[in-house]
Amino acid sequence: MHLTEEQIHSYLDGLLEEPARRVAKAHLLACAECRRRADELQTLFAALNTLPDLPLSRDLTPVIYAKLPPKQGKTASRPAPAWTRSLAAQWGLVTGCALWLGMRLAVMVELPAILFPTITLPALRLPALQLDVLPDQFPMLQIPIPQLPTLDFQTPSFFFSLSSSHLALLLALTALPWVMGNAALLRSQPEVRQ
């Protein structure tokens, strides 16, 4: 029984694992037909290996350089120093921890509510249009004019309380997108990603 095509190719490519490689080698020593097939391939491999690289007829660098489009959002010509990455990571960690701790404390310890001062504006009283002056100035007009009601309105008072839990929640809602946004920004910078 002869070696399969894959066995011969893999053997010559050096890609057979040890037990299989030994078996193939022993078979090639014993089988003239398989050895002939392997020799043909080895001649081909040798021909390909000796094919030299051609020299370039011209330097392609200036042409390629002139065609390089600018990279959007990447103006740095030097990689960012390592301390920038470290600082960013530490800052993110500290912010995250502080946020988590704040949330835990806010739930466990009910801090006194923060009261905003009440702002109460005095009620405004607008005078009604007094039409009873008209008969004095124009006596020929004997028209009974009804008395219109006066118009009152009260400005709404401004009063609400903000508990520590609400404050922590508000802080978390603000800080989380900030931290996530900065993380995404740092990840998008190749010099920082290493």
Added chain:
Amino acid sequence: MSSTHERGLALRAAAGDREAFAEIVRAHQRAVFNVAYRLLGNVQDAEDAAQDAFLRAWQFFDKFDPDRPLAPWLKQVTVNICLNRIQADKPASSLDEGLPPPKDPHPGPEAQTVNRLRDERIRRAILSLPPRYRAVIELRHFQELRYEEIARALNRPLSDVKSDLFRARKLLAERLKDVEG
């Protein structure tokens, strides 16, 4: 070029430094051109493909891992560019005539001529293969990738890659034998 220096250039190029990228082009243009030349078969097409490959590399440089060597990545980009060009509109090109002969360690007019004719015959035999056979020959014999790496580079099943490689070698061996015979 030392690997440390190359890594530094790769980092700068990824950050948009054109001068660093120009230095990379200068260092690798010959290898990239030769990949394209083996697959396309004439100087003009190979130079165009090499330019396209470098421009593609510039475009996607931030995806490149600077801890890996640059040459294999650039060569694989080139192979894909060439395959796209072949599939798009280009029939198999013929070899250019009048190429400058490659440098021979044992110069001598007769030896040079013999070597040049032999190299040309091998190149013609490679170019006579279907494009997908050319690609696997290029990736296995000139870029020394393993079967699995070729499958990944070409985004094809491993079984197809093996089958193509074995057939390509068989065809190539027959054609070289025919020419010699």
